[in-house]
Amino acid sequence: MDLMASDLYVNLKRRPLYCSLNSRRWVAQMTLGINALHEIGIIHRDIKAANILIDVRENVRITDFGLSYVDKDEGPLDRQRNYSADAMGTTHTMAPEVLRNRSDPRPWEYGAPADWWSLGCVIYQLVSKKHKSLFVTGDDIFSYVSWCSSRDEPSKQFPALEDYLISGLLQPDPSSRFGFAEVVNHRSFLSKAGTSEFTNAYSRALERQEVPSSLPDLQRGQDTSTAEIWFPQPSWEESHVPDVDWVKPTLFSSL
Structure with missing residues (x-):
């Protein structure tokens, strides 16, 4: 295993321009990582910037599986199926269907789309001007869900909806939320030459040279x-x- 230089949370605070320059490649790698977990029956349930490590080749790795759900059948997970009702995760990236189980006396089950919501939250941190979380408290998330079902409030309240990729991932209805296929085929990952960031992503990641200056002291x-x-x-x-x-x-x- 490569020595991990740092995590995304630290870099967003200390090297925001560096994060912006690598954002598209890192999001593609996170997407592939989440899908790989779902293919082997794991819902991570705590995708957030602090759990995205950056190695010495400047590739990202998903870490910290302490809150994960592991399917006894070992996957692949069915996108439309619910697997757990446990309210696991970190509030600011927790999907609403997971968050509501903290207080609902009759918890509802949820499934793999919970991780795609969390990815949307991380992407917002990467591409927003201040590199801060879109949500802070649970009330922020529930206000957003309420706003999505209302036409009366000003659209400027949630500027993330100006980005179609983020708005698709932050769809309150899990059955309508973007998943792996929608992210992979999204125009955000196309270069000017028409090639996708996902094309040969694994081999290109392995071919990257190490950056010794990024090693921890x-x-x-x-x-x-x-x-x-x-x-x-x-x-x-x-x-x-x-x-x-x-x-x-x-x-x-x-x-």
Whole structure:
């Protein structure tokens, strides 16, 4: 496994322009990752910027499966089927059908579309000018759901609806919400030459060169001889990550 340089949440705060430049490629990779999880029977249930790691090749990886639903039949998940009623996730990216189960005495079951709602929330953070969450509280989400069913309120309240991809993912009705097919075929991922960001996405991700400057400072500013020891590595085991000494975690000078 590649050493993870950082996560999307940190980069949105510290390097917003960097995130904007990579947004289309990263969204495509997240889309492929979510679909891969659904294909093996997993609803992540906590897709958010902090759970999207960025590796040294500047590709994204979905992490933290502590709140995930795992289907006993191991998938693939049926888009129209409901699997769980547990209110799992982080509020600002939680789908309304999941969120309502926090207070509803008769919880409703939901399915894989919950992850696509969360992706819509992450995309909004990536492409919005301030790179902030569209929703903060549960009330914000329920106000949005109410707004979607009303024609009386000003459209400027939710500017995300100006983006057809985001509005499709943030469709309150799970049965009408965008899923994998709708995202893959969306015009947002087409280049001027007419090629899609999804074309050969896996191979292009693997072919990307590492960016040594993006590696985390394992030494934490300390001298090599005094760097903190995380755990001793048995002499018969080889390091899982090249160019990193896990006995004294500091980058080798060759980098």
